[in-house]
Amino acid sequence: MKPLAALLVLALIWAVGLFAFTERVARSTPAREPARADGVVALTGAGSNERIGAAMELLQDGKARRMLVSGVSRQASREDIRTVSRAVRRLYDCCVDLGFNAADTVGNARETQEWARSLRYDSLIVVTADYHMPRAMLELRGAMPDTRLTAYPVATSVVDAHRWWRTSGGVRLMVGEYTKYLAILGREAILELGDKPAAGPKKG
Known part of the structure; x- marks a missing residue:
């Protein structure tokens, strides 16, 4: 195959993968009501208010015993996060x-x-933005292979997953997320190959 033809084939495969990825994101919300778990974790980032608020609603509804907000800015106080979460103080404090x-x-x-390890939790509900969820679940499952993880994606104001191509910001975000997602898949594939024992010499 000529180099140009090979590049075109690779570009086509990449584009098909991108649209499959964005379709998966678009279909993920509204999220189904999750089964009860030991804990719920909200991953911060763009659209953090919606993520934290959704996680707090799950905690208030009794879907988990405790909640973690991961990746909080060091400039934020507990009161700042409580305001964002719209939490009842009694539940928030405990x-x-x-x-x-x-x-x-x-x-x-x-x-x-x-x-989760410090609390001996075996199951978690993961709350993050819809476009971030595929990559987040890859990383979390890699770090916590023995923990039951339930995705609870949240649609945010950062991008409309159903019309992401209509704005340059939406295109940049989705292409960036897809590219990072592919990079993690590649990394995990390399690590898996590295973990396989080398084949020994054949006996004659």
Whole structure:
């Protein structure tokens, strides 16, 4: 196959994958009501108010015993987060933990894993933006393979997943998320190959 033809085939495969990815995101909301879990975790980022608010509603509805807000800005106070979450103070004071160490999705996964392990939680509801959920679940499952994780994606004001192509910002965001998602898939594939034992010499 000529180089130009090969590039065109790769570009077509990439484009088909992008539209499959964005269709998956668009279909993910509104999220189904999750089964009860030990904990609920909200991953911060663009559209954090909607993410934290949705996680708090699940906590208030008895879907989890405790809640973690992962990746909180060090400039934010507990009161700032309570205001964003619209939480009842009694519930917030007793049952909401804030994580300040995560600066990205990899950090979210690590912070969530440490929190769940400290509480001996075996099941979590994961709340984040719809467009961020596929990548977040890859990272979390890699960090917590023995924990039951339930995705609870939230539609945010950052991008309309059903019409993402209509704005340059929507295009940049979805293409960026898809590219990062592919990078994680590639990384996990390489790690899996590295974990396989090398084939020994054949016996004659």
